Amino acid sequence: MGIPGIGQPLPSAETCAKSQDVERTPLRRLTRTEYTNSVRDLLNVDVSATADIPADEVTNGFDNNAAVLTVSSLHAEKYVLVSETLAKLAVKNLSTLTAGCDTAAKGEDACALAFAKSFGRRAFRRPTTAEDERQLLAAYSAGRTGGSYAEGIEVMLRAALQSSNFLYRLELTPATDAAAKRIPLNQFELASRLSYLAWGSGPDDALLDAAAKGELGTKDQVAAKARQLLAAPKARAAIGGFFEQWTSTRRLSITTKNSAQFPAYTTELRDAMAKELPAFVNDVLWNGDGQLSTLLTSPVAFVSGPLAQVYGVQAPASADGSPVKVSLPANQQRAGLLTQAGFLSVQGHPDQTSPVLRGKFVRAMLLCQPPPPPPADVDISLPTVDEGATARLRFAAHESAGASCAGCHKLMDPIGLTFEHYDAIGQYREKDNGQALDVSGEILATSDASLSGAFNGPAELAAKLASSQQVRACVATQWFRFASGRTEGGNDACSLATLQQAFDAANGDIIDLIVATTQTDAFWYRPQVTP
Amino acid sequence: MNPLRFTRRNLLRGGLAATAAIPLLNARHAIGDNVSPTRFVVFTTPNGTRNSLFWPTGTEKSFTLNQITKPLEAYKSKLTFLKGIKLNDSLQNGALGGTLGSEHARGTGGMLTARPLNAGKDFVSFGNTTSGWGSGQSLDQYLATKLAPPTKFKSLQLGVHVRDTEVRARISYTASNQPVPPREDPKDVFTTLFGGMTTTTPGGMTDPALARLWAQRKSVFDLSNGETQRLMKLVGAEDRAKLDAHLTAMRDIEQRLVGTPGTSGGTGTGTTCSPPTLAAADLGVDDQYLQAGKNQMDLAAAALACDQTRILTFQWSYSESEHLFQFLKVNNNAISGNHHAISHDFASSGTNFLAYNAIQTWYAEQVAYFLGKLDSYQEGDRTLLDNTVVLWATEIGESTQHDLTMMPYVLAGSAGGAISTGRYLDFSSARKDNNQLLVSIAHAMGAADLNSFGDPSGATGPLSVLTA
Numbered sequence: 001m002g003i004p005g006i007g008q009p010l011p012s013a014e015t016c017a018k019s020q021d022v023e024r025t026p027l028r029r030l031t032r033t034e035y036t037n038s039v040r041d042l043l044n045v046d047v048s049a050t051a052d053i054p055a056d057e058v059t060n061g062f063d064n065n066a067a068v069l070t071v072s073s074l075h076a077e078k079y080v081l082v083s084e085t086l087a088k089l090a091v092k093n094l095s096t097l098t099a100g101c102d103t104a105a106k107g108e109d110a111c112a113l114a115f116a117k118s119f120g121r122r123a124f125r126r127p128t129t130a131e132d133e134r135q136l137l138a139a140y141s142a143g144r145t146g147g148s149y150a151e152g153i154e155v156m157l158r159a160a161l162q163s164s165n166f167l168y169r170l171e172l173t174p175a176t177d178a179a180a181k182r183i184p185l186n187q188f189e190l191a192s193r194l195s196y197l198a199w200g201s202g203p204d205d206a207l208l209d210a211a212a213k214g215e216l217g218t219k220d221q222v223a224a225k226a227r228q229l230l231a232a233p234k235a236r237a238a239i240g241g242f243f244e245q246w247t248s249t250r251r252l253s254i255t256t257k258n259s260a261q262f263p264a265y266t267t268e269l270r271d272a273m274a275k276e277l278p279a280f281v282n283d284v285l286w287n288g289d290g291q292l293s294t295l296l297t298s299p300v301a302f303v304s305g306p307l308a309q310v311y312g313v314q315a316p317a318s319a320d321g322s323p324v325k326v327s328l329p330a331n332q333q334r335a336g337l338l339t340q341a342g343f344l345s346v347q348g349h350p351d352q353t354s355p356v357l358r359g360k361f362v363r364a365m366l367l368c369q370p371p372p373p374p375p376a377d378v379d380i381s382l383p384t385v386d387e388g389a390t391a392r393l394r395f396a397a398h399e400s401a402g403a404s405c406a407g408c409h410k411l412m413d414p415i416g417l418t419f420e421h422y423d424a425i426g427q428y429r430e431k432d433n434g435q436a437l438d439v440s441g442e443i444l445a446t447s448d449a450s451l452s453g454a455f456n457g458p459a460e461l462a463a464k465l466a467s468s469q470q471v472r473a474c475v476a477t478q479w480f481r482f483a484s485g486r487t488e489g490g491n492d493a494c495s496l497a498t499l500q501q502a503f504d505a506a507n508g509d510i511i512d513l514i515v516a517t518t519q520t521d522a523f524w525y526r527p528q529v530t531p
Numbered sequence: 532m533n534p535l536r537f538t539r540r541n542l543l544r545g546g547l548a549a550t551a552a553i554p555l556l557n558a559r560h561a562i563g564d565n566v567s568p569t570r571f572v573v574f575t576t577p578n579g580t581r582n583s584l585f586w587p588t589g590t591e592k593s594f595t596l597n598q599i600t601k602p603l604e605a606y607k608s609k610l611t612f613l614k615g616i617k618l619n620d621s622l623q624n625g626a627l628g629g630t631l632g633s634e635h636a637r638g639t640g641g642m643l644t645a646r647p648l649n650a651g652k653d654f655v656s657f658g659n660t661t662s663g664w665g666s667g668q669s670l671d672q673y674l675a676t677k678l679a680p681p682t683k684f685k686s687l688q689l690g691v692h693v694r695d696t697e698v699r700a701r702i703s704y705t706a707s708n709q710p711v712p713p714r715e716d717p718k719d720v721f722t723t724l725f726g727g728m729t730t731t732t733p734g735g736m737t738d739p740a741l742a743r744l745w746a747q748r749k750s751v752f753d754l755s756n757g758e759t760q761r762l763m764k765l766v767g768a769e770d771r772a773k774l775d776a777h778l779t780a781m782r783d784i785e786q787r788l789v790g791t792p793g794t795s796g797g798t799g800t801g802t803t804c805s806p807p808t809l810a811a812a813d814l815g816v817d818d819q820y821l822q823a824g825k826n827q828m829d830l831a832a833a834a835l836a837c838d839q840t841r842i843l844t845f846q847w848s849y850s851e852s853e854h855l856f857q858f859l860k861v862n863n864n865a866i867s868g869n870h871h872a873i874s875h876d877f878a879s880s881g882t883n884f885l886a887y888n889a890i891q892t893w894y895a896e897q898v899a900y901f902l903g904k905l906d907s908y909q910e911g912d913r914t915l916l917d918n919t920v921v922l923w924a925t926e927i928g929e930s931t932q933h934d935l936t937m938m939p940y941v942l943a944g945s946a947g948g949a950i951s952t953g954r955y956l957d958f959s960s961a962r963k964d965n966n967q968l969l970v971s972i973a974h975a976m977g978a979a980d981l982n983s984f985g986d987p988s989g990a991t992g993p994l995s996v997l998t999a
Binding site for chain 2: 026
């Protein structure tokens, strides 16, 4: 078991040079986030109506797993209604929308056709076909007949946004060689992959132009284009989104806490927690060294609103309410994203901390070695202990319960218990239930031998993780799942090797990792499937 | 707190305005005066039960309700307790791949599909067992397709504080890997169900602006569906199934969104059928669970009474729920722990023992409220509850054990006389597979030719004793 690079050897360069195998990505429906970003860029209007679209199902921590992204009746209904709301807003600014096409001079039909071509290209992320134009103009006619030109354009917008050409990221270029195992993506398809990778949105005109001119023909060209897209401001929310999902801090919006125990946990605090991680990631990526190790060790916080009080620091409020960077007191032993209040809140229960969830996060999402399931016959009752005991005492029951529990819990508990200085909303506490805390721990059974061993406190744990090759390989694998919208399969071994080796060679540079995605076979090819 | 009021003006102003007008007749008017339709409702509450306080005592026809189900006393003659239903072998530990996913996840995905979760590394359950999503169609979706009721909604999925979007939060599937999400916002449900009322002028004529919108929608639907069909020819089988599901969804919503211009919108003369008045409830606040639930239950009952749907799922929270119950007290103290943690406390006394019992009893009170709502709608000689079969279910049995061999399932209503009620059936000495219960429900709903449902490891045929 295990995944390539972690518990399983990576294939050799020689093997990969010859390999024609790639894994199939199921048809990718736009996620709600991708839909929202796409219509924001297409229409330049208030897109808050997209909140009516149902939240996407979460698989392996990520909401973009293509296997389960389908269109239910509820989705279909909301796609209709949301497209109507957005189209109505968009035609209020008709002249800007249609690039000033002068219907008096050119005629309405000519302007409608020009718009069908230009808008259709951006919405469908490729040049329009005669069939696309015929359809978009048919929708236009449904609005224009008995209505105004603007109404015609409005109905055309609805049709474009309800089209499967918009709602799915289609990759349909036919094979030129019927015997080939894999089909290279065409440059428009590559442009889409690039833009959703870097921006979580569709390609703009410039990127489509580059595809049209054949400027995405080589791996070097695509890498350079990826760096260019990542430098745009809209990359920040998209890349931040990966970290929010990877750490589960996106769940803050549905995370509740016992209001008697944690009166500080208000909507304002929750929102401030949610803003911290992306602010931190962006600071490290764009103002700092860009390294994973910094994300795991930096003793700083980004505070806004009531979050300063949770960290026990004073912070000046920024003019626009955005988070302000502050250093955290050394005695709190804070270290990077694992000790952020938002992370500690979601990796916990509504009424108490969860050393198991915190430890499990490290095993599953940083080491890619999730513990095996509890045995079938185990009594999963929680240990009964005297009120007032520390978590460490309570969790000692996992040991005393015998090998069936201890075997797995010793993989998680000694890691999770090191975070016990932080309560269920991430506030630092010297003691728990009036008792001193022992935050020593141990990492066992790793694939990277240098990672194994004892540590004392979260800062030491973070330092171990930050220098581990296994952690880099795991983060590269998590990124691969997010970037490709699926769980890795057997035919991804060479792509994972490319990604993990590039990330390691770049000393854990996140931007280099993202760019390396564009150098994998998984990015360039899809398997040939008989329709 | 201000009650929410949905005025005609508010509805027409919003982006969600203008769904098609369906006459708001009550169900008997809708399908003729003599026969009322039968309905199927799945009502789920999370985190199992405690057998010793759940099952009645006594015999099949003479039994006394136990502590947890005491709130159902008023409807006892309309209930059927089903002790000894087990999830089939494909969902059990150690057999036929049944270890895919944690018990909470399996019991959720298998509840209405009677199938195991898909294999794969896609999903790591709480217990770190890996699985994919549900692997087949759920009974509600099977019946919606098979019976194709002439209602505005072929089926309706409602939830209260479900919030989660993982395997453990989805009971309804159109097909493998195709979970159906519930609607959680009562305002959205209200608009969707009753927005159509506002589309006619006082004279009963279709608003001309809406007739125009419907015609435009129809054009766009036709274009979109035509394009999806064209794309289906270009993709492989798995993607084709996904696009086909999209087409099915479009067909499902077309009638209610496109309307039928030229026909009168109707005025809703049914005396027993009217939209409920909702009270505000913040969906993000655990303490407002009761009001959020009442809103959804009132809407569910109205949807059934108005024959807007005949197949409905109603989900409280998600399986393995960590919902808080600070609004309930035990020994004069608010319950502070979360439901799932409390559900694993195996002590037979003490704070968490009492807290778990209080929470389970509170959920039974909600079941009773919902049954009472249904029972308040008279339909000829029967009530709406009589004409419905409600399956009250949860994802596991005895909560401390994550048991899947004795599911705490209760039926309410007789599906129009098809099910013989007021009984406590005990199969515990010869357990029955959940497949058979699902077949029985299908029969009660009129899908008489169904002989097996779900994974073939489960027994076939109905539980004939239900109709005896």
